[in-house]
Amino acid sequence: MIEEIKKALEGYDGQWKEKNGVWEFSSLIAERKAFLSTKKLTYSAKMRIDDDAKVVTFSEMLAEAGSGFTSGGGGFDDGMSTGFGFKTESYNTMSGAREGNIQEQSNLFGKKFDYKFDYKEIRSKVEEASKKSGFEFKYQIFPVK
DSSP, X not given: OHHHHHHHTTTSOOEEEEETTEEEEEEEEEEEEETTEEEXXXXXXXXXXXXXXXXXXXXXXXXXXXXXXXXXXXXXXXXXXXXXXXXXXXXXXXXXXXXXXXXXXXXXXXXXXXXXXXXXXXXXHHHHHHHHTTOEEEEOSSOOO
């Protein structure tokens, strides 16, 4: 089944990896560089394939990571004091730092990043490949484990 899903997504730039029976497709969808700092936005789709029950369980999320120097003092809640400093941060959208579904997350990140990425298209291609192979497609909000 995973080969059919990989084939359905072969037109997308991304990396596949497998860990403990969970397959993950991740793709860097936006990157913003400023003076000595970088912010990256990554899409991640996770799926567990149960061949016996013929079920594909699917979840997706956006994750933002950033690092670099900042001049500080620029924003009230940016966590930096005035002057220069080094700041690194990483969080994902399902750990409680950001709440809501992926549409809300995309709207939130769209205010910080300019990108054109149709995550719904990836989800529908996985669903289509699953159903074509006789598998049930189950979408879940929380990450597949």
